[in-house]
Every structure is written in structure tokens, then in C-alpha cells.
Amino acid sequence: MKLGPKKRQIGLFGWFSLGLLALVPFGLAPRLAGDVDTDSLAVNLPAAPVGAAASAAARRVVVLGIDGMDPDILREALELYPERLKNFARLAAEGGIHPLGTSIPPQSPVAWSNFITGMNPGGHGIYDFIHRDLMTREPVPGSIKGMAGSHIDLWGQWKFPIGGSSETNRSGESFWVTLAKHGIPADIWRMPANFPVEPAEGLSFPGMNTPALDSPYGTYTIFSSDPPAKKKKSGGQYVEVREFSGRIQTAIEGPPNSFKQGDPHQTAPLTFWVDHESQAVAIDVGADVVVLEPGEWSDFVTLEFELLPASLMNMSGTVRFYLRSIDPEFELYASPVNIDPVNPVSPVSEPVAASAEVVEAIGYYYTQGMAEEVNALKDGALNDIEFMDQTKLIYNQRVRMMDYALDRYLEKDGGLFFFYFSTVDLSCHMMWRFHDEQHPQHVFVKEIAQADSSEWSGRDGSTWKEVVYDLYMLMDPVLGQLRERIGDDACLMVMSDHGFAPYRRKFSLNRWLVEEGYMTLKAGRTPELARDDPDYAQVFIMDAVDWSKTSAYGMGFNGLYLNLAGRELDNPDTVEDESGVVAPGQEADALLAELKSKLEALRDDGEPVVLSADLASDVYRGARSAEAPDIQVGFNAGFGNSDASSTGRIPHAIMADNLGGTFNGNHLMAPEVVPGILLTNGKVLPGAHALEDLTIEILEQYGLHAGEGQDGHRVLE
Known part of the structure; x- marks a missing residue:
């Protein structure tokens, strides 16, 4: 039986985080309420080093990872605001400001995997936030691989989940695991692409790609007395509420309940007591009551989600609230439900008990990997200032x-310390249009850009137009605090995974492939209509493409794949034959050369759109090179693949202004456009250095050398 086209309405972050939730054993082994079995998860560490190894282990190496910090922007900020960047100026004077080669492509999970393993993507196997299914051509997460489980039907709505597994898709050994094998301590704090958490001889915490409890990326909720007609948004949802005698009764969605048919999201009850006279709301979550006035954020509160009746099995999560307004309409924001660090359903630290120890020391914190509320800003559920206020809360945390973390680290005699900040990256993604007068979105924020931002920045006379520089200035006291604590004898490296550039024009690779004849649609199918057309609907390649007449397709932010015979497979669930048609060898090579030439010749008002269309065979080496996109499209500054095309859609236009609620600063470009940064208190060796070189430098600091498949070289004299 022929399957009709499927209707999909899936947000961008939904695709590239899809499946992360499978890493959390929600349906397999949720903990009984209150249980944390730390003994069963203890890490077996090697014996303490002796002799020369002990001397090496006593060395202190400290790495501060600042996602998205750009060397050129730091230089500009130092020139404009030297008094606000004294710590960076001091470090730059000691060792210079160096560009750090990023990954191909410059995407965070790819770049951080280069750093973690000391390998290029051909070795570790992560090529994009988004990979593709070889049969269906549907987008799948790049960072994980898994096998679906099954279940036994019980009675009524109940079932018993069985099996299912997921694991990281990254190959190669993490550098802190290598250190641990040699008895060298390492504390790893909020490392991206470190979920499930890999233990160290010390503490290990995950960062980016750590799921929320309610969904892989995290789903915000807006409780509103006047919600929009479309309540479901790309990254969250509106819940309509009604007030009766000052009381609002509602519920918040938490984790999927795999003990129920259909895996519905389990909810926890909420009661809001509204006092119009005093302009305050009391939020009753059962165990806690939080009182907020409009414009106030709550601390985290704990919620219990009952998976089985009579609390036979509960799951604990944490959430924080922000009261937007009481009158004339009630509107309350609730964060995604985070994994509870005190009672985690899946470890958010190694040892497992370490996350609870952090809570005891500093209070509850975001365990969600990408905590900055990008989706709520994209959807208009929070405004720019509210987003930046939330970003500042995360920064302070x-x-x-x-x-x-430094208290814990300095209790030891030596070893490695790594700490990661996301502040610069995610805020630059969303706030670049304030800084960039040439951006097509700038006209819409021009008035706000001139407004005073001193309450946020802590700098008298600052405006939102300077927000990118102010983000860098926020990192200066962090660097100062770090240096004061670790002393002058420690080897210090400040690094980033990539830099930043404007994203003003969006190119749609799949639409271009249709126009150029490399992709053919089924009879009667067309690319998407304009957004304002009443018949507009999303069009996906997996539904609309005639694969027997298609030679190439795009998937991911930078990836182009040939429809290669013997690799791209038929989908047995359809009557069509989706098998690849391009013969490997001479035919494929000629097609790749043709595509590369055409892409690099693309111009938009005279500007090159693509600086480099890199063939996988030219830029990757390693055991997993065959899994790579055949071409990585390296965009020029100002350009990028549209969100729609990146997730397998065929948009209306090949080229368009980057308008709407999307990233307006970006780094998904040619690597030479957005290098990372390296500052150090040591002397940097002459020549070019890249992320995987830092990995080797860390190992060499402890007397260890590059292992099999590692690409890097030493960085410091």
C-alpha cells in the first residue's frame, strides 16, 4: 500500500536534538522517588601515580572554554574598552591573541568533538548537528545512535517498556579518559558533547546536548489568559488559563511516560493565586510556594511527576518561572523542566552525587545543555530584554x-581543570542584529539598540547596540577570578571552538538543487509556496522527491550528499524505489567536481555565497570518513543555509533576507571565516594551530603523546 505524504511541523532545534531524550532511560529505569544509588555508579579509577608520573600529575593546566569567542571581535573590544578588559589585555600581552583553527564545518558538536578526541571528524564521526537516515533521508541527530525498544501491553492505558538503547555517536577517546588511565586528575565542567557523562579521575559534568527532562532540547511553557491562535510553537507552547476568584488551576508537562500507551507527557499540577491589588502571584507547586511580581524571576523549584499510580514510581524535575504580566492579561513563563541534579533520572555528573553537592554549595542550577532561552525569543514568547536578563541569570550562576569548581580543584595537588561558558555564543546568535547596522533585521530593533543597557551591562552609558562587546566584557572578570585563584605557575589556556560573523542572507541548498536539475520532485509536487500564501505547507525531501531522478540532496547546516548507489537505500515502507542512482567512482567524482564548481561560482549581488565547497575526500581522514557528507558547503560571511533547507525542506526561494526569529549572527560558514581563539600565559609555537592541537598539548603537558588516529601537534614551547 502506497503511503501518502506525511505532514510535519517540526522546529529547527527539534531536529538536531531529536533522539537525545533516548539517552535518558525514562521508560527503562526511572528512580523511585528519593532514590539515588551512587555506589552502583562509582568510577573505578587507577591507582595514584608514582615517580615521574606523580610529578607530571602535580602540574596545573587550566582551560577556560568560551564558546563563540572571536579573535577579531576581542581585538576590537580591547581597542574600544581597554579599561573594561584589563584581564584579557594582560593575558594578550603575555602570550598574544591567536586564531585557532576550527572544525570543518564550524559547528559546536563537531568542533568540541575535535577538541575532546584530538581527531578530525573523519576519526570521531560527528559531521553536523543533523545527519540523515540512509533509507528515509529523514534528519537524525548527529551526536547519538540508538536502537528503539519495544513494550508489552498490559491493561487499559498501561504498558511495560522493554529494551532500547542509545549511545554517543562519537568515536575516539576523550582526553580526560586518557589522563585518567595514567592516574592524572582532571575536573571537566560543562563540556559540550559530554552526555552521557564520561567519568574522569575527578569531576565530570556535561554541557551542550544534555537534554531537559521534558524533551531533548527543552520546551518552554507560557501560561496565558490570552494565548495566540496557534498555541504550539517551534520550541514551546502556550497554555490557556482562566482565573476564578483569584485562583488559576493548571498543569505543566514533564517527561514522556513510557508506561502509558503513546508515551504521553506526564503532568504536574500548578496553582496560581493572583492578587491584583498588590500585583503579585503566588505559585503553588505542591512542596513549594513562590511569590513573584511582574518582571521577576523565581529560583528553581522541584516538581514530582507520577509515572505510576500511588507514587510507585516518580520522576523529579526542576523549573523556574518568570512573571511577564498580571493585567490586563495574565502571562507567566515556565522554563523547560530540567533534570533534577539532586535526584537525577540519568546522571548529570560523574560521580553521580557530585551534582547534588553543587546544589548544596550554590543552589539549583540549569542542567539543560543549552539553557539560554533561544527558542522563546525566536517565537516571540520572550522579548529581547527578557532574553538577555535570563542570559545574565545563567551567567551569574x-x-x-x-x-x-575551583574550590574543589585546588584541594588537589595538581591536574587539569576545564570550565565552559556559553554566554557569548548563544547571545551573539540572537543579538547580533543590534550590533550590525547592515543586517536586514536591524531596522526593526534600531530604536531599542539606542536604549540604555547599563542595568544589564553594569557599564554606565552603555546601549544595546554595544551588546556584543558587553558580552566580551562580562568574561573579563571571569578570567580575572580564574587567574587570581590558580596563581601564576599554572599553565592557562583560554580557547573557543569557533568565532562569529553576520548572517544576513539565507541560501536554500535544496531549492537550488531543484532549480539546477540535481533534485527532481514527484509529479504534482512543488517547492513550498510563499509564507503568506493561504495554501502554504512545509515540503520535505523525504516525501516530495523522486529519488529515481535525483542525484544530490542537502541535509544539515552544511552538508550535501550524493544520492549514491549502494549507499542510499530503498525504504521498504513505500512502493517507490528510493535506492541511490549515482554510480560510485568516475560518475560520482565528475558530479562532485561539477557541484563544487557551481557552488563556488554562486554570487549574490556580486558577493560570493560559498567560499569553499569542500570534498570529503579532501578534508577528512580516519576510520569514519565514509560517513561524511560528500561536500561540506563553506559559506561566506553574511550567508548560511536556511533553517528550512538544513532540516530537509524545499523552501520557496533560493535566496532571501534573513528575517524573522532566527539566528542573526552565526558561524556555520567556511572555517577560515570564523576561527576560534587562543590566549595563553605561555609562548605559542610559530605556525597554525587548531582545536585538535590543543588536545595534544594537554596530553604533552602531562608527559603523554598523541595516540592512534589523533591529528594534532604541540602548541606551546
């Missing part, structure tokens, strides 16, 4: 966490 990270500063307290780093201070505690």
Missing part, C-alpha cells in the same frame, strides 16, 4: 559554579 556559571560564575558561582566556577568558583565552587
